[in-house]
Amino acid sequence: MKSAYERIAALADLRGLSGRENAVGEAAAEQLRQYVPDAAYRDGSVIAHLGQNPAKPTLLLCAHLDQVGFLVTGITPEGFLRIGAVGGIDHRLLLGQPVTVTGKGGTYPGVISILPPHLLTGDQAVPEDAQLCVDLGFASAEALADKVVPGDAVYYGTTCKKLQNQRMTGSALDDRCCVAALLMTAEILADAGDLPCNVTFVFSGQEERSGRGAKLAAANESADEAIAVDVTFGLAHGEDPHECMTLGKGPAIGISPVLSQELSEALTAAAKRANIAYQLEIMNGSTGTDADSLALAPEGCRAGTVSVPLRNMHTPVEVIDMVDVAETAHLLAEYAKGCGAE
The missing domain is CATH 3.40.630.10 (Zn peptidases)
Incomplete structure (x- = not known):
């Protein structure tokens, strides 16, 4: 069992x-x-x-x-993915998080990135969707053409883990x-x-x-x-x-x-x-x-x-x-x- x-x-x-x-x-x-x-x-x-x-x-x-998660809403000329939330997501914990993109060409690991802290103003401390992007490591939109398209799903986080005292995280x-x-x-x-x-x-x-x-x-x-x-x-x-x-x-x-x-x-x-x-x-x-x-x-x-x-x-x-x-x-x-x- x-x-x-x-x-x-x-x-x-x-x-x-x-x-x-x-x-x-x-x-x-x-x-x-x-x-x-x-x-x-x-x-x-x-x-x-x-x-x-x-x-x-x-x-x-x-x-x-x-x-909850994200959908790809666009791709920048530099190869970054623009994303939009599906469901109510707490954006405070997203920066630097690993993500997985399920694209038409396969599954791709990436990370969520944003402007560096010294370029953010006080009211930008909690980023909005429009400020977020996903870095898969590609150098251009052309390199993504047969791999990821707008509408593909983006998932954050990793696999479940046991904690102490019968608790777990995921x-x-x-x-x-x-x-x-x-x-x-x-x-x-x-x-x-x-x-x-x-x-x-x-x-x-x-x-x-x-x-x-x-x-x-x-x-x-x-x-x-x-x-x-x-x-x-x-x-x-x-x-x-x-x-x-x-x-x-x-x-x-x-x-x-x-x-x-x-x-x-x-x-x-x-x-x-x-x-x-x-x-x-x-x-x-x-x-x-x-x-x-x-x-x-x-x-x-x-x-x-x-x-x-x-x-x-x-x-x-x-x-x-x-x-x-x-x-x-x-x-x-x-x-x-x-x-x-x-």
């Missing part, structure tokens, strides 16, 4: 920009088929059904496949750690025998830009309840503990005007029943997750969120506690086994 680190890293080290999730989607579908045979990647998302009994209610569990833990959590959930439920509900697994595409995958799932998959499983802001140095979740203290159960209060309370009861550590994440507006789309299913659907605390979101060095991922899987499995969609 794979360790939590191996399972998460196997997914997080794959490249899958919003709208280009193919490699991640195929890999996740292959793993999910071990527990849910009809798992398939199509139209940008993975869909799988553990039970399709019309007499039972249906619980939908959703985590997204895509990651550049696409949002939201691959939650895809891994749902794979763990599927493994538990596949061995649980007859469940009181059907469980539909969705690994959605394009959450970071349009929410397309979740919107299609809400329209096409008839669910009574849906839980978006995503990351949330983890407490880091200098941050307000009232505004962030703490790593290592369990998954965060969301409370929001968008979400079903009854579902949030039922998730909390399931955590208490199974002695699973949990936190409450209070949001006074929308959740910023696929739950916002799932809650608008045409036939009506109670929506909830269960989130893994993550530091340094949308940077090359995201950090999670692997225990939180495992406890997320156990909480979701306990909920499905104990009551499911009521």
Whole structure:
């Protein structure tokens, strides 16, 4: 059996920009088929059904496949790549970062560069997309003609690494750690025998830009309840503990005007029943997750969120506690086994 680190890293080290999730989607579908045979990647998302009994209610569990990154927007005469962000990226940590460009001629390593510090003014301390470029080592635009073109994808960061105390870092833990959590959930439920509900697994595409995958799932998959499983802001140095979740203290159960209060309370009861550590994440507006789309299913659907605390979101060095991922899987499995969609 794979360790939590191996399972998460196997997914997080794959490249899958919003709208280009193919490699991640195929890999996740292959793993999910071990527990849910009809798992398939199509139209940008993975869909799988553990039970399709019309007499039972249906619980939908959703985590997204895509990651943030960049697209090549142009090439300078000197051979530098102009780039534009896909998703909300923290630009403070980008300077000097290694990147990988997936071009039509292959995969090319590079680095992000900018004007030297002595040429930057005070209000340029945090660079904008227009100030960034990628240096692949080519000396002219002509040298790139059959290799990289505008529209090609650019990924920052390197492979995952273990840290101390069951923690790990990587550049696409949002939201691959939650895809891994749902794979763990599927493994538990596949061995649980007859469940009181059907469980539909969705690994959605394009959450970071349009929410397309979740919107299609809400329209096409008839669910009574849906839980978006995503990351949330983890407490880091200098941050307000009232505004962030703490790593290592369990998954965060969301409370929001968008979400079903009854579902949030039922998730909390399931955590208490199974002695699973949990936190409450209070949001006074929308959740910023696929739950916002799932809650608008045409036939009506109670929506909830269960989130893994993550530091340094949308940077090359995201950090999670692997225990939180495992406890997320156990909480979701306990909920499905104990009551499911009521």
